[in-house]
Amino acid sequence: xxxxxxxxxxxxxxxxxxxxxxxxxxxxxxxxxxxxxxxxxxxxxxxxxxxxxxxxxxxxxxxxxxxxxxxxxxxxxxxxxxxxxxxxxxxxxxxxxxxxxxxxxxxxxxxxxxxxxxxxxxxxxxxxxxxxxxxxxxxxxxxxxxxxxxxxxxxxxxxxxxxxxxxxxxxxxxxxxxxxxxxxxxxxxxxxxxxxxxxxxxxxxxxxxxxxxxxxxxxxxxxxxxxxxxxxxxxxxxxxxxxxxxxxxxxxxxxxxxxxxxxxxxxxxxxxxxxxxxxxxxxxxxxxxxxxxxxxxxxxxxxxxxxxxxxxxxxxxxx
Amino acid sequence: xxxxxxxxxxxxxxxxxxxxxxxxxxxxxxxxxxxxxxxxxxxxxxxxxxxxxxxxxxxxxxxxxxxxxxxxxxxxxxxxxxxxxxxxxxxxxxxxxxxxxxxxxxxxxxxxxxxxxxxxxxxxxxxxxxxxxxxxxxxxxxxxxxxxxxxxxxxxxxxxxxxxxxxxxxxxxxxxxxxxxxxxxxxxxxxxxxxxxxxxxxxxxxxxxxxxxxxxxxxxxxxxxxxxxxxxxxxxxxxxxxxxxxxxxx
Numbered sequence: 001x002x003x004x005x006x007x008x009x010x011x012x013x014x015x016x017x018x019x020x021x022x023x024x025x026x027x028x029x030x031x032x033x034x035x036x037x038x039x040x041x042x043x044x045x046x047x048x049x050x051x052x053x054x055x056x057x058x059x060x061x062x063x064x065x066x067x068x069x070x071x072x073x074x075x076x077x078x079x080x081x082x083x084x085x086x087x088x089x090x091x092x093x094x095x096x097x098x099x100x101x102x103x104x105x106x107x108x109x110x111x112x113x114x115x116x117x118x119x120x121x122x123x124x125x126x127x128x129x130x131x132x133x134x135x136x137x138x139x140x141x142x143x144x145x146x147x148x149x150x151x152x153x154x155x156x157x158x159x160x161x162x163x164x165x166x167x168x169x170x171x172x173x174x175x176x177x178x179x180x181x182x183x184x185x186x187x188x189x190x191x192x193x194x195x196x197x198x199x200x201x202x203x204x205x206x207x208x209x210x211x212x213x214x215x216x217x218x219x220x221x222x223x224x225x226x227x228x229x230x231x232x233x234x235x236x237x238x239x240x241x242x243x244x245x246x247x248x249x250x251x252x253x254x255x256x257x258x259x260x261x262x263x264x265x266x267x268x269x270x271x272x273x274x275x276x277x278x279x280x281x282x283x284x285x286x287x288x289x290x291x292x293x294x295x296x297x298x299x300x301x302x303x304x305x306x307x308x309x310x311x312x313x314x315x316x317x318x319x
Numbered sequence: 320x321x322x323x324x325x326x327x328x329x330x331x332x333x334x335x336x337x338x339x340x341x342x343x344x345x346x347x348x349x350x351x352x353x354x355x356x357x358x359x360x361x362x363x364x365x366x367x368x369x370x371x372x373x374x375x376x377x378x379x380x381x382x383x384x385x386x387x388x389x390x391x392x393x394x395x396x397x398x399x400x401x402x403x404x405x406x407x408x409x410x411x412x413x414x415x416x417x418x419x420x421x422x423x424x425x426x427x428x429x430x431x432x433x434x435x436x437x438x439x440x441x442x443x444x445x446x447x448x449x450x451x452x453x454x455x456x457x458x459x460x461x462x463x464x465x466x467x468x469x470x471x472x473x474x475x476x477x478x479x480x481x482x483x484x485x486x487x488x489x490x491x492x493x494x495x496x497x498x499x500x501x502x503x504x505x506x507x508x509x510x511x512x513x514x515x516x517x518x519x520x521x522x523x524x525x526x527x528x529x530x531x532x533x534x535x536x537x538x539x540x541x542x543x544x545x546x547x548x549x550x551x552x553x554x555x556x557x558x559x560x561x562x563x564x565x566x567x568x569x
Contacts, residue, residue, distance in 0.1 A: 053419055075423060079329040083419035088412030093346055105338040106420045108328030115322060145416070150326040181323040 004067060006031040006153050006184040007052055011061030014047050014208075021047045023208035024061070029201070034175060034185040036199035038192070038297075040305055044208040045188040046086060049155050052186070053083050066153060079107065082151035084142045086158055092131040096122055096141050099130065100148060107149035116144050119174060121167070136163045143171065153184040160194060172198055192298040196220075202297065206305040219300045227299065228264040228276060229291040235259040236285065244279050248272060257302055260288075265303075329421030339422060339430025344437045346404070353400050356499075357438060358445055361392040364509060365446060369453050379510065385450035385457065386534040387509035392442040393468060394508060394527060397435050398475035399499040405431075405483035406491030414568050435472055443468075463537035463544055470551040471530040477558030478526065484566030502527040511535060523547075526554040 007029035014022040022044040029035045039045050050056050051063050054070035054077060063070055068077045090099045097117055104110035117123050120140045125133055133141065139159065146154050159175070160168045175185050175198055189195055195202050196216045204212035204219075212219060241262060245254040252266030266272060273292070280287050329335070347353050365388040369381045408414045417427060447455075482498075483491050502508055505515070506527030512519035522528040533547035 055415070055418070078419060079421040080327040081419070083416070085412055085416060085419075089416030090411065091346055091413055092407065092411055093350060094342075098342075102338060102342050103420060106330050106335050106422050108330050109326040111322060119322075147323060149328075149421070150323065152325040152327055177321075178323050181321040181325075183323055183325055 003031045005029055006066060007035075007186060008064045009048065009052070009061070010063070012048065012051060012058050012063060013060035014044070014051060014056065015059060021208055022051075025205065025208060025210055026061075027203045027210055027213065029184065029186055031184050032179065032182055033200040034179050034187065034198050035201045035203065036195035037186065037188045037203050037205060038190075038195050038301060039188075039205040041190075043205045043305075045205060046157055047208075048205070049157055049186070049188060053081070053155055054078070079149065080152050082146035082149055082154035084146035084154065084156040084159060086161075087138070087142075089142055089145065090130040090138075092129065094130050095127050096130065096133060096137065097126040100141065100144050103145045104148045109150055110148050111150055113148065116148060119170075120144050121170065136167050139163060140167070140171070143174070147174075147178065147183075151183065153186070154178065156185065156187045158188055158190065160189070160191065168194075192296065192301060196297045204301055204304050211304040212300060216297055220297055227292075228273065229257075229261065229289075229299070230264065230276060230280075230287060231261045231289045231291075232280070232285045233260070233288050234285065236262070237283065240283065243283075244276070247279050248275050255303055257299070263299055263303070332423075332426060335422050336426050336429040336433065339417075339427060340433035340437065343404070343430060343434035347396075347400060347434060347438050348441070353404075356395045356400055357392065357442055361388045361395065361442065361446055362449055364388055364391060364503075365449055366453070368509065379514075381450055381453045381455045382457070382539055383511065383535065384509065385446070385453075385455045386538040387511075387531050388450070389443060389446055389538070390467075390471065390527075390531040390534040391503060391508045392446055393439055393471045394475050394502065394530060395499060396438050396442065397472040398479040399495040400438070401431065401435060401476055402479035402483045402495035403492050405480060406486065406488040406495075409483065409567070409569065410488035412569075418568060432472070432476065435476060436468075439468065439472065457538045458541040460537045460541045460543050463533070463542060466548055467530065467533040467537050467544065467551075470548050470555065471526075471533070474526045474530070474551045474554040474558060477555050477562055480566065481558055481562045484562055484568075507531050524550060526551060529554070 005028040009025055009027050012022050012025045025044065025048060037045050037048065047056065051058055052065050052070055054074045057071045065077060066080055070077055097113065100117065101113050104113050117126065120143065122137065122140055122144065125137050130138065139162070143156060143159055146156060160171050163171065175187070178185055199216060202214065202216055202219060203210060236259065241254040241256045244262065245252065248264065248266070252264055252272060255263045255265065257263055264272065264276060365384055368384040372379050479495065482494055486494060505522070506525050507515060507519065507522040508527045508531040512523040512528050512532055515522055523532055529547040529550035533544040533551065536542040536544035536547065
């Protein structure tokens with residue numbers, strides 16, 4: 001069964017003043033799935049989302065949401081989507097449940113407000129005004145406002161930023177329940193574990209471009225290549241990655257993830273492992289952990305966004 | 320049935336507008352500063368004006384002050400209170416959030432207008448009761464008074480939204496209060512334009528002067544104030560078209 005995608009972004013370009021926020025981005029979101037849009041700060045995630053929500057008109061390219069043009073067919077589209085903004089969205093003097101009831105009244109067949117309040121643990125702050133809610137409570141209210149109208153598709157912008165672990169899990173459970181009930185979910189996030197745990201599809205964007213796409217498994221498997229992740233107790237000496245790459249020989253790639261960790265991509269066999277530990281011995285560095293096997297989404301993310309980084313620096317230097 | 324099974328749809332437009340109006344009315348009446356502006360200050364001006372005029376033997380009595388203070392009350396709600404509330408709605412992303420709900424921009428505006436009229440009803444009841452207690456003896460043209468309230472609200476609301484949609488929230492707060500104070504003192508709202516000497520011809524073209532004069536004519540002389548209503552209508556057109564061109568939602 002092939003169903004038409006819920007969202008199609010095609011060659012989107014968005015520019016603010018002199019800054020290119022989205023640079024020819026194309027992606028699709030399958031219906032009834034959870035899709036995570038992952039990217040560093042300023043990658044163009046929110047701009048892309050807000051263009052899908054009809055707040056901004058595409059400067060180049062096109063956006064279709066549920067088959068509709070979000071700007072020209074906005075009044076048809078709005079009742080069918082739910083939007084959670086990154087912050088704000090309520091009067092400072094409004095009570096939490098009052099706000100939720102208000103948004104519910106704007107819809108034809110809203111979810112039972114009491115049920116939703118219960119599900120998101122907002123019962124305690126029913127009479128508290130919005131400005132007195134904690135950050136986490138404001139986030140949950142924002143999510144509740146996005147789903148109360150029984151939308152077909154919800155856009156959630158960093159739904160768990162700043163939440164404590166227990167509340168994050170509740171939010172995840174709610175997003176999964178939405179999918180089970182047939183709602184399409186598009187979320188932006190910084191958190192790799194969130195994307196890995198929730199998403200059917202992950203789109204990694206960096207500097208306004210799509211740099212990777214697939215299911216978390218597809219992205220982390222990275223073909224037949226395996227990885228060795230090396231974490232040491234003290235920062236590597238300068239030039240360490242290149243030095244290690246040279247001693248490993250062709251067919252392997254070494255990426256420095258941060259001051260104390262390296263990722264070796266290549267045949268993760270006994271010979272490579274031996275070379276890595278000998279190299280540590282020669283360099284006098286003490287391994288804290290040496291992990292074999294699958295890359296996690298964070299490795300993929302750092303590689304993809306890091307490479308883009310280097311490429312851009314090269315561009316700048318050559319110009 | 321599963322909790323979130325999609326069943327999208329907008330509520331009927333009338334229900335949306337009424338929901339918005341009742342929400343905004345409640346928020347306005349709940350806010351202490353807004354209440355001060357809406358009811359307390361006009362009542363103080365009314366009582367103080369009437370008693371002060373008696374003491375210094377001014378020719379103005381409660382029959383002059385009562386319509387003027389009603390005009391002041393309408394100005395405070397439809398201009399100052401609306402501008403400040405809308406300025407902070409922009410700042411806190413309320414307008415943005417509602418922009419993604421089924422409520423259309425027309426519906427939002429309709430809700431705001433109904434909320435203003437509801438608050439003004441409360442103001443008119445309270446201020447009229449105090450004025451009657453002070454011995455006010457109105458001579459009313461009902462149609463003229465209603466037209467004055469509606470057009471006065473429209474003119475000042477369009478100007479209030481012009482301020483709120485172009486300045487930052489704090490600047491809106493300052494500007495809306497400053498303009499209110501200046502017009503209260505020198506805009507022929509509370510006192511008639513004739514009290515301003517030769518300057519009176521000028522102030523009667525201001526929205527404040529036109530609103531004050533219209534109210535005094537409709538509640539004092541039982542007249543239908545055509546000229547002043549035309550002035551208010553003209554300000555509405557100017558304010559609304561400028562707002563439509565400059566209003567920023569975020």
